[in-house]
Amino acid sequence: MAWGTRKLNDGRELPEIGFGTWTAGSGQTVVDQVEQAIETGFNHIDTAQYYNNEYETGKGIKESSEHPWITTKWSGKDNKGIRQSLQESLEYLGVKSVDLYLIHHPRLVNGDAPASWAEFEEIKKEGLVKSIGVSNFQIEDLESIRLAGESTPAVNQILLHPYVYSQTAPLLAYHATHNIVTEAYSSLYPITHEKGGPLDKPLSKIAEKHSASEAGVLFAWARSKGAVIVTTSRQKSRLEDYLHSGDLELSDKEIKQLDEAGGKFQAWKTKQKALKAVAWGLFAVEGLALVRWWISR
Numbered sequence: 001m002a003w004g005t006r007k008l009n010d011g012r013e014l015p016e017i018g019f020g021t022w023t024a025g026s027g028q029t030v031v032d033q034v035e036q037a038i039e040t041g042f043n044h045i046d047t048a049q050y051y052n053n054e055y056e057t058g059k060g061i062k063e064s065s066e067h068p069w070i071t072t073k074w075s076g077k078d079n080k081g082i083r084q085s086l087q088e089s090l091e092y093l094g095v096k097s098v099d100l101y102l103i104h105h106p107r108l109v110n111g112d113a114p115a116s117w118a119e120f121e122e123i124k125k126e127g128l129v130k131s132i133g134v135s136n137f138q139i140e141d142l143e144s145i146r147l148a149g150e151s152t153p154a155v156n157q158i159l160l161h162p163y164v165y166s167q168t169a170p171l172l173a174y175h176a177t178h179n180i181v182t183e184a185y186s187s188l189y190p191i192t193h194e195k196g197g198p199l200d201k202p203l204s205k206i207a208e209k210h211s212a213s214e215a216g217v218l219f220a221w222a223r224s225k226g227a228v229i230v231t232t233s234r235q236k237s238r239l240e241d242y243l244h245s246g247d248l249e250l251s252d253k254e255i256k257q258l259d260e261a262g263g264k265f266q267a268w269k270t271k272q273k274a275l276k277a278v279a280w281g282l283f284a285v286e287g288l289a290l291v292r293w294w295i296s297r
């Protein structure tokens, strides 16, 4: 397993692959899934106030024999502010501090990112969180913090897969310039939500060549863009595969093939929509004819 750690701009080391609890549900299932992930070798757990399962996540962590890195997020649930949200998260998770605390979305800051960031810096000084970062921030959101003269977020957790790469590339370049670690979520989107898309062929060919899974190739692609991965699975075998994929290195040619196929997504999607509209049109015409025939009998 070649997943290591990534140095953050505050000097701390973030494990390069994390297990997320967004889709883990609620109740004992979450406890079991978190425990399973840790026992399989994940040393980084990613949760959020919004996921409504911090209590079960904390229980899963306590029931395992390890002490993983814990990330949680201020999601503004029930309009709760940063301090109250964090106090509740710490209580639910059963810890005195978390490793990383993120602003879940820029809309939470009501147009004043520096003010929320100043609060984040305060709770960090107080030792309630060890590192601070953001999620789903765009360049202008990050710039507003930087121009206010505040410290730079340690990470920005964002959607990253080949189908959104062309739009995301400037943000990745900004991260690299300002020493912000990219955390990629939903990297498997092309195989979980858009099967049949332009990535299918090169992805399966590259996976076959490396005797790897398509998920492993997508993670390797995201890593080639400088990202750390946040993923999930209910299945132990998939978790094992994710961890093994840390060894997979793609060639420049393979990365380019995936970039190019990813860039064809919008055109493919537009064509799909047009075909669907035509199919619905034909269906409607035929349906109308059938109704007319039925009435005229």
Ligand SMILES: NC(=O)c1ccc[n+]([C@@H]2O[C@H](COP(=O)([O-])OP(=O)(O)OC[C@H]3O[C@@H](n4cnc5c(N)ncnc54)[C@H](OP(=O)(O)O)[C@@H]3O)[C@@H](O)[C@H]2O)c1
Residues within 6 Å of the ligand: 019, 020, 021, 022, 023, 046, 047, 104, 135, 136, 157, 158, 185, 186, 187, 188, 189, 191, 192, 214, 215, 230, 231, 232, 233, 234, 235, 238
């Ligand atoms: N900050 C944010 O706004 C934000 C947004 C979204 C997500 N996240 C974080 O990122 C984590 C992961 O998000 P995600 O679930 O979207 O990540 P993902 O890594 O893209 O997808 C994980 C899912 O892929 C499925 N999968 C794996 N291999 C597959 C295959 N070969 N074919 C079909 N399905 C396959 C797994 O299903 P099985 O369970 O069946 O194996 C699992 O549910 C979340 O839990 C959360 O912590 C953060």
